[in-house]
Amino acid sequence: MDHTREILTFQLGTYANYVGAHFWNQQEANFRYGDESEQVAEEQLPNNDILYREGRNDLNRTTYTPRLLSVDLAGTLGHLPVTGELYGNFVQRDEELLSLSTGEELEQARKRAEESGVCAPEQLEVQEQPKAAISEYQRDLLKNAVVPEKNYQLAATANSWADFLYARYHPRTLNVLPGLIRDPATQALGTYSAGTELWQEVSFNEEFCDRIRLYVEECDGLQGFQVLFDIDDGFGGLAGKCLEHLNDEYSRASFVLPLHYPRITSYAQADPRLSHSIRVVNNVLGYHQLSEQAMMFTPLSTLETIWRNNNLKSRSLPGLQWQADNLYQTSALLAAFLDTATLSYRLRQTQESLLRFCERVTPAGRKMTAAGLALPFGLNEGQDLIEFLDQSGDQALLTQLTPGCEPGTSYVVQSVTARGIPAERLKRPREQAGDQLRMAAYGCDSVSHMLQLYYQCTYHGSVTNAAATPLPLKTQLPFPYEMFGAGISGGGYRLPKGAERESSSRVDSAPMLAALQNSTKLGEHLDNLHAQTHRVQLAKLQAYSHSGLERDEYDTALDQLLEFRDLYADSQYL
DSSP: OOOOOOEEEEEESHHHHHHHHHHHHHHHHTOOSSOTTOSSOGGGSBOGGGTEEEEEOTTSOEEEEEOEEEEEEETSSTTOOTTOSSSSSOOOOOTTOOOTTSHHHHHHHHHHHHHTTSSOGGGOOOOOOOOOOOOHHHHHHHTTOOOTTSOOOHHHHOOSGGGTOOSOOOTTTEEEEEEEEOBTTBBSSOOHHHHHHHHHOHHHHHHHHHHHHHHHHHOSSOOEEEEEEESSSTHHHHHHHHHHHHHHHTOOEEEEEEEOOSSOOOBTTOOHHHHHHHHHHHHHHHHHHHHHHOSEEOOBOSBSOSSSOTTOOBOOOTTBOOOTTOHHHHHHHHHHHHHHHGGGGTBTTOOOOHHHHHHHTOGGGOOBOEEEEESSOOOBTTOOHHHHHHHHTTSOSOEEOSTTOOOOSBSOEEEEEEESOOGGGSOOOGGGOGGGGGSGGGGOOSHHHHHHHHHHHHSBTOEEEEEEESOOEEOOTTSOGGGBOTTBOTTSOBOOTTOOOOTTOOOOEEOEEEEEEEOGGGHHHHHHHHHHGGGOOGGGOHHHHTTTOOHHHHHHHHHHHHHHHHTTOOTTOO
């Protein structure tokens, strides 16, 4: 009997929800609605049932929503009701509707609610909620009047992930932390210990664990969990306790992505020096917990380094430009990586599982992996993959999204996924092949086979598992398409030198490559973290002095972090 092999996703923290919003937007961009003009065969599309659940709302209408639990601060939902918009307990007010305090306006609202079928008239109670700001994109989306060619300027105007979220969530998805209001200047949930204390509060723990249980009970063959969380603040502590609970109760595979803010992080009652120390302690405690509780974890950031990077020096991707501290743009890059890297266990044709996916790239207890990304992939307009790889030589195909480390090209274990490269771009037919016939790669009959051979030849002593789908990354609204340079075609390929895309056209899709990599050089990432601990004076951190964190507890985490780093010491062990 075939099971769906469901996965439950967690998004813990504001930046995690930014990344998650782009991720779910990307899933829905790939939905099929009977359009036979698509170039990608059904079996090469994602199996959406792995991440989504089907249900029925109170109006007996079928819903299809992410199997997701999200936690965020108050003030981040904007116009979104915490119970979602699909299950009959929410009516969108017209912008012109006046205050409901007078009889005529109240009756108008009641009539609209009754006509919508929310519930029986005798059970209806109408309450006016405070008016929330709504982005122009969301306003058009509610009216079903989004104009794809319109410039909504989301990079400049998006104040929350809710401003560009296209997907719609289930009523049990959103969990808002009462009393903790988002402040762009400082972290409201500042310390790892504050996050662990929040988990232990009965008011939060019981309801959240019940929601986990309800999702799990709906599954026929739950294979595990995807967990995204902000590691620089208290959401790291919340994630650590959540992983403990998942391991104790369900014993399934967990792929965890700790996210580093692309901004200088500040904390209440702390100057820049103390804020840096709080962030270091948060990361030490977070990495220690991940090394024990996660099956695999991959730190993500668009910054080159997360320590002493006051100028916010960012990674660079050829053909793309973005603002280093823009949450809307940077989160789209991390979501593109997540979406592509996980396709290997989500495609309809694959036999890969989340468990096997994690085991492939975590030998000998090396649970931490690095993220590599090529967006766009780099193919020139009209160029075949075999020629591109041949001309690449020793030049790296990937840019690292794990800060402060480079996996190198020797003794690497990696899982590589390519998307958006159609079969006809693999190589030329034999009668037109010319010099391609003399290349060893001409014998390859698929994109994944050719990538496997490429890495076998260029990465000494390495093990590569490659997967591919012709499905490109969709980059229409609400993706930040403005990041693409003028030298990239509408299909995401490089134009000839000097040529530019028409100013009125946009990049609608792009081929890309994503990889999870493991090697001894990842120990440098842990070394960079440990080097920062020498400046930490725990007794002077007021934020932690009130949290009950004992010095012995911190020292134990630090010692075990060093033991975890020792797993990356043997330079020739895979």
